[in-house]
Amino acid sequence: MNNWNRDQMAARVARDIPEGAYVNLGIGLPTLVANHLPKDREIFLHSENGILGMGPAPATGEEDFDLINAGKQPVTLLPGGAYFHHADSFGMMRGGHLDICVLGAFQVSVAGDLANWHTGAVDAIPAVGGAMDLAIGAKKTYVMMEHLTKRGESKIVNACTYPLTGIACVSRIYSDLAVIDITPQGLQVVDIIDGLSLAELQKISGVSLKQKH
Amino acid sequence: MNNWNRDQMAARVARDIPEGAYVNLGIGLPTLVANHLPKDREIFLHSENGILGMGPAPATGEEDFDLINAGKQPVTLLPGGAYFHHADSFGMMRGGHLDICVLGAFQVSVAGDLANWHTGAVDAIPAVGGAMDLAIGAKKTYVMMEHLTKRGESKIVNACTYPLTGIACVSRIYSDLAVIDITPQGLQVVDIIDGLSLAELQKISGVSLKQKH
Amino acid sequence: MINKIVASVEAALADIQDGSTVMIGGFGGAGQPTELIDGLIAHGARNLTVVNNNAGNGETGLAALLGAGQVRKIICSFPRQADSQIFDGLYRAGKLELELVPQGNLAERIRAAGAGIGAFFSPTGYGTDLAKGKEIREINGRMYVLEMPIHADVALVKAETGDRWGNLVYRKAARNFGPIMASAAKVTIASVHSVVELGALDPEVVVTPGIFVQRVVKVPRSASGAAPLKKEAA
Amino acid sequence: MINKIVASVEAALADIQDGSTVMIGGFGGAGQPTELIDGLIAHGARNLTVVNNNAGNGETGLAALLGAGQVRKIICSFPRQADSQIFDGLYRAGKLELELVPQGNLAERIRAAGAGIGAFFSPTGYGTDLAKGKEIREINGRMYVLEMPIHADVALVKAETGDRWGNLVYRKAARNFGPIMASAAKVTIASVHSVVELGALDPEVVVTPGIFVQRVVKVPRSASGAAPLKKEAA
Numbered sequence: 037m038n039n040w041n042r043d044q045m046a047a048r049v050a051r052d053i054p055e056g057a058y059v060n061l062g063i064g065l066p067t068l069v070a071n072h073l074p075k076d077r078e079i080f081l082h083s084e085n086g087i088l089g090m091g092p093a094p095a096t097g098e099e100d101f102d103l104i105n106a107g108k109q110p111v112t113l114l115p116g117g118a119y120f121h122h123a124d125s126f127g128m129m130r131g132g133h134l135d136i137c138v139l140g141a142f143q144v145s146v147a148g149d150l151a152n153w154h155t156g157a158v159d160a161i162p163a164v165g166g167a168m169d170l171a172i173g174a175k176k177t178y179v180m181m182e183h184l185t186k187r188g189e190s191k192i193v194n195a196c197t198y199p200l201t202g203i204a205c206v207s208r209i210y211s212d213l214a215v216i217d218i219t220p221q222g223l224q225v226v227d228i229i230d231g232l233s234l235a236e237l238q239k240i241s242g243v244s245l246k247q248k249h
Numbered sequence: 250m251n252n253w254n255r256d257q258m259a260a261r262v263a264r265d266i267p268e269g270a271y272v273n274l275g276i277g278l279p280t281l282v283a284n285h286l287p288k289d290r291e292i293f294l295h296s297e298n299g300i301l302g303m304g305p306a307p308a309t310g311e312e313d314f315d316l317i318n319a320g321k322q323p324v325t326l327l328p329g330g331a332y333f334h335h336a337d338s339f340g341m342m343r344g345g346h347l348d349i350c351v352l353g354a355f356q357v358s359v360a361g362d363l364a365n366w367h368t369g370a371v372d373a374i375p376a377v378g379g380a381m382d383l384a385i386g387a388k389k390t391y392v393m394m395e396h397l398t399k400r401g402e403s404k405i406v407n408a409c410t411y412p413l414t415g416i417a418c419v420s421r422i423y424s425d426l427a428v429i430d431i432t433p434q435g436l437q438v439v440d441i442i443d444g445l446s447l448a449e450l451q452k453i454s455g456v457s458l459k460q461k462h
Numbered sequence: 463m464i465n466k467i468v469a470s471v472e473a474a475l476a477d478i479q480d481g482s483t484v485m486i487g488g489f490g491g492a493g494q495p496t497e498l499i500d501g502l503i504a505h506g507a508r509n510l511t512v513v514n515n516n517a518g519n520g521e522t523g524l525a526a527l528l529g530a531g532q533v534r535k536i537i538c539s540f541p542r543q544a545d546s547q548i549f550d551g552l553y554r555a556g557k558l559e560l561e562l563v564p565q566g567n568l569a570e571r572i573r574a575a576g577a578g579i580g581a582f583f584s585p586t587g588y589g590t591d592l593a594k595g596k597e598i599r600e601i602n603g604r605m606y607v608l609e610m611p612i613h614a615d616v617a618l619v620k621a622e623t624g625d626r627w628g629n630l631v632y633r634k635a636a637r638n639f640g641p642i643m644a645s646a647a648k649v650t651i652a653s654v655h656s657v658v659e660l661g662a663l664d665p666e667v668v669v670t671p672g673i674f675v676q677r678v679v680k681v682p683r684s685a686s687g688a689a690p691l692k693k694e695a696a
Numbered sequence: 697m698i699n700k701i702v703a704s705v706e707a708a709l710a711d712i713q714d715g716s717t718v719m720i721g722g723f724g725g726a727g728q729p730t731e732l733i734d735g736l737i738a739h740g741a742r743n744l745t746v747v748n749n750n751a752g753n754g755e756t757g758l759a760a761l762l763g764a765g766q767v768r769k770i771i772c773s774f775p776r777q778a779d780s781q782i783f784d785g786l787y788r789a790g791k792l793e794l795e796l797v798p799q800g801n802l803a804e805r806i807r808a809a810g811a812g813i814g815a816f817f818s819p820t821g822y823g824t825d826l827a828k829g830k831e832i833r834e835i836n837g838r839m840y841v842l843e844m845p846i847h848a849d850v851a852l853v854k855a856e857t858g859d860r861w862g863n864l865v866y867r868k869a870a871r872n873f874g875p876i877m878a879s880a881a882k883v884t885i886a887s888v889h890s891v892v893e894l895g896a897l898d899p900e901v902v903v904t905p906g907i908f909v910q911r912v913v914k915v916p917r918s919a920s921g922a923a924p925l926k927k928e929a930a
Contacts, residue, residue, distance in 0.1 A: 056464045058673050078464045080627075080673065084799065085723040085869050088671045089627075101725060102870040108724040115661025116627045118668035119868055121875040121903070122723075122749075123807035126800030127577030130820060131645060133673050154825075161784055162796050163776035169800030169820045173578065203823040203839075269698045271907050291698045293861075293907065297565065298489045298635050301905045302861075314491060315636040321490040328895025329861045331902035332634055334641040334669070335489075335515075336573035339566030340811030343586060344879060346907050367591075374550055375562050376542035382566030382586045386812065416589040416605075570811070579804070580817035580833070580840035599814070601844075606814035610835075631900065666865065667901040 037231035039183075039212040047072040048227070049138055049180055049210050053079055057135040060084065060170060063107040065180050066138035082134055084166040086125045089117025106166065126166070129173035137174035139167070141181045141206075143196045146243050148206040148218040150179065151198035164201075171202030183211035183240065190242045192216070192223070213237060217248055224248035250444035252396075252425040260285040261440070262351055262393055262423050266292055270348040273297065273383055276320040278393050279351040295347055297379040299338045302330025319379065339379070342386035350387035352380070354394045354419075356409045359456050361419040361431040363392065364411035377414075384415030396424035396453065403455045405429070405436070426450060430461055437461035466628040466678050467657055471501035474651045474679045478502065478616055483511040485572065485612075485643040486524060487619035490516060493636035495620035495653045497681040499523050502532070502618070509534045513572070513612060515565060515639060517541030517549035528552055537612065539565035564592060567609050569642060575611035576645025576674070584609045617647035621670070624654040625661075628675030629668045637669065644674040651676065655683045700862040700912050701891055705735035708885045708913045712736065712850055717745040719806065719846075719877040720758060721853035724750060727870035729854035729887045731915040733757050736766070736852070743768045747806070747846060749799060749873060751775035751783035762786055771846060773799035798826060801843050803876060809845035810879025810908070818843045851881035855904070858888040859895075862909030863902045871903065878908040885910065889917045 040048065042065060050072035053059055060082045061069050070092065073079050081090040083105045090105060091112035099110035113119075120128075128134065143151040153167045154160065171177055181191055192209065208226075209216045214237055215227035226248045228237055238245045253261065255278060263285035266272055273295045274282050283305065286292050294303040296318045303318060304325035312323035326332075333341075341347065356364040366380045367373065384390055394404055405422065421439075422429045427450055428440035439461045441450060451458045468474040475498065478484070484502070488494030503526055510533045517538050518525030525548040527533060536558060541549050552558040563571070564586045574582055583606035587593040597608040619640040621630035630652055632640055644650040652670075657680050702708040709732065712718070718736070722728030737760055744767045751772050752759030759782040761767060770792060775783050786792040797805065798820045808816055817840035821827040831842040853874040855864035864886055866874055878884040886904075891914050 082673075083869070085726070085872050087869050088673055089665070100868065102727070102868040104724065104726050104869060108726075113665055113868070116625060116629060116663075116672070118629060118663075118665045118671040119866075119871055120668075120671065121871050122799075122803040122873050123577075123876045126803045127573075127645070128671075128673060130578030130800055130804075130818070131576050132578060133576075133645070159788075161776040161780075161787055162794075163774045164796055164798050164826060165774040166799040168798040168824060168826065172819050172822075173800075200824045295907075296635070298492070298638050300635050301907055302899070313634065315493070315634040317490065317492050317635060321492075326634070326899055329859060329863060329897075329906070331863060331897075331899045331905040332632075332637055333902075333905065334637050335565075335569040335639045336642045336811075338638075339569045340807075340879070341905075341907060343566055343570075343584070343812030344810050345812060346810075346879070372554075374542040374546075374553055375560075376540045377562055377564050377592060378540040379565040381564040381590060381592065385585050385588070386566075413590045570813070574816075577804070578819060580819065580835040580838065582808075582816040583814035585812060585814065601814040604814065634900075664901075666868075667898075 037229055040229055042068055045180060045210055045212055048215065049178060050074065053136060055079065058082060058133060060129065060134050060137045060174065062139040062170060064140045066140060067107060069138055082128065084125055084129070086120050086122060087113065087117065089114045126169050129169050132173065132175060134174040136176050136178060137170045138178045138180055139170055141179045141191065142198045143191050143193050144179050144206050144209055145193055145196050146223055148204045149196050150201045150206050151196040153201045154199045156199045167201050171205045176207045177205050178208045178210060179206050180210045183213040190240060192241050192243050194243055222246060250442055253442055255281055258393060258423055258425055261428065262391060263287065266349060268292065271295055271346060273342065273347050273350045273387065275352040275383060277353045279353060280320060282351055295341065297338055297342065299333050299335060300326065300330065302327045339382050342382050345386065345388060347387040349389050349391060350383045351391045351393050352383060354392040354404065355411045356404050356406050357392050357419050357422055358406055358409050359436055361417045362409050363414045363419050364409040366414045367412045369412045380414050384418045389420045390418050391421045391423060392419050393423045396426040403453060405454050405456050407456055429458070435459060465626040466672065466675060467626050468677045468679045471497050471679050474677045475501045475505050478505060478507045480507050481509045482507060482615040483513065485513040485614040485617040485647055487638065487640040487643050488514065489638040490519065493620050493638045493640055494523055495618045496523050498618040498651060498653050499527055503527055503530050508532050511535045511537065513537045513614060515539050515568065516543065517546055519543060519545045521548065525549065528558065533558060535559035535561065537561040537563060539563055539568050562592060569639065571609055571612040572646045573642045575613040576642060579611060581608055581610050583607065612646065614647040615649065617643040617650040619644055619650065619652050621652045621654050623656040623658055623663065624652055624678040625658050625663055627660060628672030628678055629663050630654065630670040630675060631663060631667060632669055641670045644670045649676045650674055652678050653681045654678055655681065699860045700906065700909060701860050702911045702913045705731050705913055708911045709735045709739050712739060712741045714741050715743045716741060716849040717747065719747040719848040719851040719881055721872065721874040721877050722748065723872040724753065727854050727872045727874055728757055729852045730757050732852040732885060732887050733761055737761055737764050742766050745769045745771065747771045747848060749773050749802065750777065751780055753777060753779045755782065759783065762792065767792060769793035769795065771795040771797060773797055773802050796826060803873065805843055805846040806880045807876045809847040810876060813845060815842055815844050817841065846880065848881040849883065851877040851884040853878055853884065853886050855886045855888045857890040857892055857897065858886055858912040859892050859897055861894060862906030862912055863897050864888065864904040864909060865897060865901060866903055875904045878904045883910045884908055886912050887915045888912055889915065
């Protein structure tokens with residue numbers, strides 16, 4: 037079996053973003069999704085720091101220190117984009133105007149609880165940024181993450197042990213092994229890598245899974 | 250004794266508005282104050298419908314239907330003025346950013362309660378507009394009104410009988426007979442028309458008055 | 463390609479349902495989307511709840527919508543005016559429910575809906591009849607009233623210029639309720655006097671980003687634009 | 697004549713008191729008023745509470761202010777970064793109090809202060825450690841957390857262009873916290889790269905009206921303006 041690599045995961049997410057969607061891509065892995073958005077679809081990228089219609093990274097030497105994304109990397113603005121202040125930007129998010137938000141995660145529970153901001157380690161310095169606003173703001177929150185921790189533990193859990201970012205907010209998980217919907221009827225596997233069975237995926241995951249019909 | 254006329258009242262209010270003040274002039278009598286602002290002072294007029302730096306009425310034929318004041322009369326914008334939306338405009342008011350608001354009134358109580366939006370008549374159709382926001386928003390709320398009703402009753406009262414607009418919000422009254430501060434120590438007469446004594450004013454007013462020192 | 467420009471007012475309004483809550487921009491005549499209101503009258507949707515600062519002036523625009531008997535309830539701050547006779551008549555006859563809201567609370571409740579705020583404490587109206595029955599609270603020595611957001615199914619707003627992504631700019635004080643209403647409705651329909659190419663609007667000056675706008679329809683300026691004051695603007 | 701233009705950073709900051717709450721604009725490097733922060737370090741005010749999205753990067757700007765021991769408490773959303781070593785050291789040593797706030801609640805709390813809102817219910821953070829001890833409420837089937845406004849004595853913001861009435865426009869995403877912080881402070885001091893005559897700023901595009909700004913000081917663009925990314929912007 038071959039796990040999807042990061043670009044394959046990003047492409048898989050990108051495939052599911054429809055034309056006209058307003059989308060926020062979280063810091064880290066989700067940022068890659070921007071590189072895979074179908075060129076024939078107009079999709080509107082929102083950045084928490086007051087940008088709608090965010091474009092790709094600028095050419096070397098063209099970077100503008102006043103035009104950065106949430107990860108503080110230089111970006112561009114598409115024709116038709118707009119700037120606004122922080123309260124308006126988070127109002128946009130909190131008010132349910134974004135169609136999709138894609139976030140990384142430490143853990144996602146079967147109920148859709150998300151833990152992605154803090155390991156809870158006693159000596160760790162916490163930092164939350166926009167994670168909690170993003171988790172609960174969009175119409176759909178997707179998580180994009182490795183299926184297992186480096187120690188081989190499932191990041192899909194019955195109940196999060198890490199501090200929560202949001203409750204019952206995740207609707208879909210894109211991992212390197214599968215695409216899984218979180219539904220009131222439990223986890224439903226939408227897609228799975230070649231060579232891996234549902235039974236094997238369930239064993240790895242340690243949570244109850246069903247095939248989506 | 251000669252009561253101050255409307256223009257004299259307006260001039261008296263205008264005299265007390267310092268350079269650099271941000272001011273909202275309510276509909277009706279207070280609107281006249283704009284005509285009397287000293288030409289050598291820069292004073293910023295706010296209009297609730299999203300204007301700061303409002304100028305005088307335009308020349309005939311120059312009226313612009315998109316540039317009106319709270320009373321829906323055509324106005325102009327001074328160089329340095331700005332437009333903004335209604336939530337920002339009332340945030341400006343409610344957030345205490347205006348220095349002075351001048352309002353008309355049916356009644357003002359000795360505690361500074363204001364009644365200016367509704368007579369309370371059973372068959373009257375109510376309309377409040379921005380009155381309640383204006384009453385409590387500015388750093389100082391001044392009332393400008395005839396001292397007596399048409400039936401000769403004092404509009405300065407121990408307790409308002411008309412429905413309230415705001416509680417303990419008026420700091421000064423400019424009437425056609427006197428200028429009166431509302432203080433924690435009671436009403437203090439700042440100015441009075443020629444030929445009227447404090448005793449006479451108190452008798453007319455039906456409330457306790459002291460000379461301001 | 464996303465193109466929010468709609469060919470006609472009729473097409474823009476076609477799916478409005480009976481019983482909808484409809485926000486209508488404008489402060490008196492400035493920013494009133496006259497063509498969209500006329501379109502709503504032609505459409506005929508009934509049992510509407512309308513949110514507007516006023517309750518119609520004269521016999522046209524919002525007044526005509528009320529007069530057509532399409533409105534069940536109006537949420538506004540300043541219904542009574544010298545020329546609000548249509549509202550007055552319906553209200554006195556008990557045919558129109560009125561929710562009277564101080565103007566700043568009206569604006570903030572609309573803004574709260576757009577920004578996902580569950581409720582907020584406002585100092586405006588404390589101790590008055592308009593706060594009766596509402597929760598009050600003392601915060602840092604000042605009294606506040608709890609106010610709830612006002613959401614809408616549809617917002618009808620008048621802007622000056624738009625593009626195919628739905629970005630809008632307004633004109634002078636006609637901006638008023640437009641930007642906040644656009645944010646508070648499921649479907650926002652904007653009339654504009656000018657449609658420009660994508661990128662023609664400076665991203666620094668876009669007032670309503672397209673995310674808040676579902677449909678844009680161009681209307682001629684003559685019918686509703688800036689002009690010497692008309693009788694109905696009094 | 698009102699003229700809010702001040703000749704120097706030093707003069708603009710002169711009356712800042714020990715113990716003040718100081719809002720500082722910026723998201724990372726964009727919109728960070730570097731010259732005003734340097735001025736505050738030179739001024740030497742101590743025991744400050746600082747409100748910023750971050751807690752300093754590298755060894756300059758806000759990081760240097762922390763390093764100078766002038767800050768007692770910081771209210772921010774994202775202190776921990778690869779180059780937040782000065783904050784990290786002070787925090788671990790117990791020399792700096794941290795109030796960690798989700799970024800949207802931070803922005804809305806600042807906006808609430810500017811807009812005279814007593815408190816508001818936000819859905820953000822419900823059920824998390826950052827809502828511990830806060831009042832919660834179910835409204836229309838959704839859970840919310842009561843959040844309080846954040847007021848400041850002073851706001852230091854970076855804008856692009858200003859005039860003598862204090863009107864401001866910003867540049868691109870450097871706008872971020874500037875407009876809301878300007879509204880939430882008793883005294884707002886803005887650095888600009890350009891001062892223009894009154895009336896030169898289009899009234900349709902003024903982002904921060906002068907009512908929110910007490911002092912404007914011009915600083916050269918080279919020191920803080922848009923440029924190829926610098927190391928501290930990572």
